[in-house]
Amino acid sequence: MKNKLLLLVSLIPLSCFAQEYPSFKSSRQDEDYSFLKKDSTKGNWYKTMKFLPADKSKNIYFSFGGDIRFQYFYAKNENWGDGEQDNDGYVLSRYFLHTDFHAGKFFRAFVQVQSSLADGRIDPSPIDQNPLDVHQAFADFNFINENGKRLIVRAGRQELSYGSQRLVALRDGPNNRQSFDGVKVMAGKENVSADLFFSHYVVAKDGIFDDNSNQDRQFWGSYFVFNKIPVVKNIDLYYLGYERLKANFNDAMGKEIRHSLGARIWGKSESWRYDGEAVYQFGDVGSKDINAWTASINTGYRFNSIKFHPEIGFKTEVISGDKYEGDSKLQTFNPLFPRGAYFGLASVIGPSNLIDLHPSISFEITKNIDWVVDYDMFWRYSGNDGIYAPNTSMIYPSNTTTKKKIGNQLESEIIWEPTPFLYFRLEATWFLAKDYIKASGIGKNIFFTGITSQVRF
Structure with a gap:
């Protein structure tokens, strides 16, 4: 741990470049340093790292970068006391390095490699630990990419992320991000953009350069975004298709072919932000027909004229679960590839068979320090279905009790971003187990705390 902290401190001098470069993107492949072609500054090693010409015209160039994150977590009664418990806490570390090569406009x-390590973690899962592997390796063929128009074909291993990341996410919260092997076509003109893709999910393994495509899990779809729409401002419309050979729900198992149709309305003003989304799913799992859905609202109002600029937020989700056992229908919603820590790192609950009410308040203590407090209340949508993890693996079945109340969760976090290069977070979560959790397992309350430090370059 000491060596990791020394490494982090050694990179702090990067902050002297903070005013010269644009902010980093969550997906590092979305960054563009071509503007440095016109920068005549010499002797700047960081500029050379971000823009290294390979010819006199500077149309062919390399760009390098990375990301280092260290986290310490301590949990009391993890998984509500079920399973082996860790009384000492554990350290998660994640390293990213990437190379971006451009040969002209077309x-x-x-290429991006990832190393995710879990020190002191009892029986770490692939989400926690993936020692070293190729996270992304793709080629872009730019048939059109100018004057607000683009037509790009991307082939290879890549991240996928769409909309609010409820269904397709980077999975940045957990230690190991997810990726896909596939082909994607990206097109756009003025205020309209569209993606079409076909892919296989990449399975993380506990070895070195051994991750591979899961041929039993196919994922395809199309995603359209319309901007500058009167009144609502922005609209997303999408179709997502998913197939896996072995699915296992509370009352269904077998081959799953699932189709998702979704719509999202989102936008923000100086004070208001809003995000509403609805999804309908159909298809089949084994011999059962899928008839599932979800609807969510996420909104907030920021008081810009008040000290600390408090923002009051409210989010609610209703996510279908299976109504009756033993019939020919399955109403359990599948969130596909969502954020791994969907309701925070302490809670293992995923967005299936759930009703969630989630008020929050945040304060801008200083320009670079935010304090966020939120409170989550969870119920099962259907008493005839269990609760699931984000990957739809079952946590508890339906037959333990008819009670629907799962629990309440209070979370507080302080975020400090002194420069675009540095990020620190201190967090604590309390989960109060209620009737369903107590009837289904040991049912203890959870306390979870952690600290995160991260540097990007």
Whole structure:
């Protein structure tokens, strides 16, 4: 741990470049440093790292970067006391390094390696630990990419992320981000953009350079975004298709073919922000027909004229679960590839068979320090279905009790971003187990706390 902290401190001098470069993106492949072609500054090693010409015209160039994150977590009564418990806490570390190669306007190659380690973690899962592997390796063929128009074909291993990341996410919260092997076509003109893709999920393994495509899990779809729409401002419309050979729900198992149709309305003003989304799913699992859905609202109002600029937020989700056991229907919603820590890192609950009410308040203590407090209340949508993890693996079945109340969760976090290069977070969560959890397992209350430090370059 000491060596990791020394490494982090050694990179702090990067902050002297904070005013010269744009903010980093969550998906590092979305960054563009071509503007440095016109920068005549010499002797700046960081500029050379971000823009290294390979010819005199500077149309062919390399860009390098990375990301280092260290986290310490301590949990009391993890998983509500079920399973082996860790009384000492554990350290998660994650390292990203990438190379971005551009050959003129029409070709690009991007390679990113990832190392995710879990020190002191009891029986770490692939979400926690993946020692070293290729996270992304793709080529872009830019047929059109100018004057607000684009037509790009991307082939290879890549991240997928759409909309609010409720169904397709980077999975940045957990230690190991997810990726896909596939082909994606990206098109856009003025205020309209569209993606079409076909892929296989990449399975993380506890070895070195051994991750591979899961041929039993196919994922395809199309995603359209319309901006500058009167009144609502922005609309997303999408179709997502998913197939896996072995699915296992409370009352269904077998081959799953699931289709999702969704719509999202979102936008913000100086004070208001809003995000509403609805999804309908159909298809089949084994011999059962899928008839599932979800609807969510996420809104907030920021008081800009008040000290600390408090923002009051409210989010609610209703997510279908199976109504009756033994019939020919399955109403359990599948969130596909969502954020791994969907309701925070302490809670293992995923967005299936759930009703969630989630008020929050945040304060801007200083320009670079935010304090967020939120409170989550969870119920089962259907008493005839269990609760699931984000990957739809079952946590508890339906037959333990008819009670629907799962529990309440209070979370507080302080976030400090002194520069675009540095990020620190201190968090604590309390989960109060209620009737369903107590009837289904040991049912203890959870206390979870952690600290995160991260540097990007």
